[in-house]
Amino acid sequence: MSPNASLAPAWLAAPEDANALAAGVWPASAQRDAEGVLSIGGVPATTLQESFGTPVYVLDEGEVRARARRILAAFRDAAALRGAHARVYYAGKAFLSTVIARWVTEEGLALDVCTGGELAVARAAGIEGSRIGFHGNTKSVAELEAALDAGVATVVLDSRIELERLAALADRRGIRQPVLIRVNSGVHAETHEFLATAHEDQKFGFALDEAAEVAARVRELPSLVLVGLHCHIGSQIFGADGFRESAARVVELHAELSAVDRLPILNLGGGFGIAYTSADDPDPIEQLAEGVVEAVAAQCDVRGIPIPNLAFEPGRWIVGPAGVTLYEVGTVKPVRVSDDATRLYVSVDGGMSDNPRHALYGAQYSARLASRTSQAEPALSRVVGRHCESGDIVVDAEYLPADVTPGDLLAVPATGAYCFSLASDYNYVPRPPVVAVREGHARVIVRRETIADLLARDAGVHHNEGDR
Missing domain, CATH: 2.40.37.10 (Lyase, Ornithine Decarboxylase; Chain A, domain 1)
Known part of the structure; x- marks a missing residue:
């Protein structure tokens, strides 16, 4: 010793x-x-x-590309076994440059951004708006306008103020912008406090018990189209248990809202952990993907509803x-x-x-x-x-x-x-x-x-x- x-x-x-x-x-x-x-x-x-x-x-570069291909295959294969499709967004916040944006999109991924600056990098890289999702808990008017101008695939709504702000901007343009509602499942991921993002006392998203009211408001507005829910439980998570518990809660809400009008997308975020030291032992991504998708499928079966198309947002796992x-x-x-x-x-x-x-x-x-x-x-x-x-x-x-x-x-x-x-x-x-x-x-x-x-x-x- x-x-x-x-x-x-x-x-x-x-x-x-x-x-x-x-x-x-x-x-x-x-x-x-x-x-x-x-x-x-x-x-x-x-x-x-x-x-x-x-x-x-x-x-x-070879490692980034190989990991992008591997995680895309893991989630697509797991979803396909249950009759669903999976879309994987690279979370640009992990590391973004025009070159990285091109690498991951060339390997079949879409791109998740959360600021006007990240959107500008994506656009400078030549990434089409249809392959971009826009996040962020306090998007400015200028950022929302840039997102609309770019024709982003989805905007993730994080507050009632943002909901109304985006609706007004889209209405002026005469367009209908697809949106997701970010919800907090209440699952406390086993990670650092600053990396856990689905508990109640933090800045992101809506509580589960207010999401139905928010969804009703979105559906009242002709300039917005509600296409699904979004939930991210945290970062640097090694296993599927937290995702399983979160899926149970979010699928319940998904079923409730789909009874009014079907929601095609359920985005479960990212947060898949990596090894920083020899003591770290994250589950293989294929095992994790299987566990997460199976949890969603099981919850949908219980409720007698079809499994929605799934979306995920890994960043660290690909580039870290x-x-x-x-x-x-x-x-x-x-x-x-x-x-x-x-x-x-x-x-x-x-x-x-x-x-x-x-x-x-x-x-x-x-x-x-x-x-x-x-x-x-x-x-x-x-x-x-x-x-x-x-x-x-x-x-x-x-x-x-x-x-x-x-x-x-x-x-x-x-x-x-x-x-x-x-x-x-x-x-x-x-x-x-x-x-x-x-x-x-x-x-x-x-x-x-x-x-x-x-x-x-x-x-x-x-x-x-x-x-x-």
Whole structure:
């Protein structure tokens, strides 16, 4: 046992080999060469560092595409067995760029956006409005107008104010906009409080007991067409139990509303979890899809109604495992925590500005040396960033080789989702580039931000001293 094991969280076991890549956490293409250099998509990490600098988000295109195909097949196959159709929307909030939008739609997915900015990216990528769903709990008039102008497939209604606002805008255009009503099933997903989105005391959607009244109002308005319900119970969920319970409650409402006028769509959102560490064990997506669809089908059978066409909105599951962030180690500092325990602090050239997820909700990550192999004993380490915050933690607890040293290249896997999307310029640190890799080739899909970019937004930079 490591002498510092008392500091390690219960889920973290000291590895026999601190160089080994945990299965299920890294992209399928990740491997080490004889010298221990990590490669992703056939491109060595050292080459990526030399070509693009660090920090750098690396995204395996083949992994993204393969996972998009796999999840689409899983839900379509499960739905087809019950005589229904499934549509899968990629949740752009996980990570969105024009290139990503093209990848997922080329693989057969539609696209879910929740702001005018995300809609603009989708449109710049050439995605047709008929393949876009529009979310968001406080859509502005301008955003709703943009959605109508784009001809989006559906708008998910989140409040009574939005309902009336959208109806008025659609009426002026003389169109009928298909809408879904977002409802809260009351199921509390087993996830972080900030990731659970179907409990009653939060900002999204309508309570189940007011949805019928909302639906009646939508049906009164000639400019809106009610096509279904939407329910999202949370994120980073490993099994189907929560979805089963939510389905039971939402199908009851679906049956009630369909008795008045059939609703063709039931959208059960996303939230399917991934492995960030070797301790994480999410169900295979095929098993999860089967469980969710079977739950809906069973509830429909009980009520003697046909199963509706289903929709799902995965984001993290598709892009999260495809991403690896590379950092250069800047300093290494052993910190005595108690008389008999020391933690190794490994500071890197990025931090909470490129990955704030630990700071936001205690997210756990893994890390490995990416530029060499080490025979040193594993040392309990904490990977921290360069920002002026004690909470600037990238990897809270990991066993790294005890000889990790400045200049080493460090890789953090499973960073494809919600890292670039949540990135900031805190402390005026420019955001990293996103580099796509595939079959030995690398290309920038989002360029690195520069100090010049940051200064270009500062209106005082070119201030005329004589005007003071």
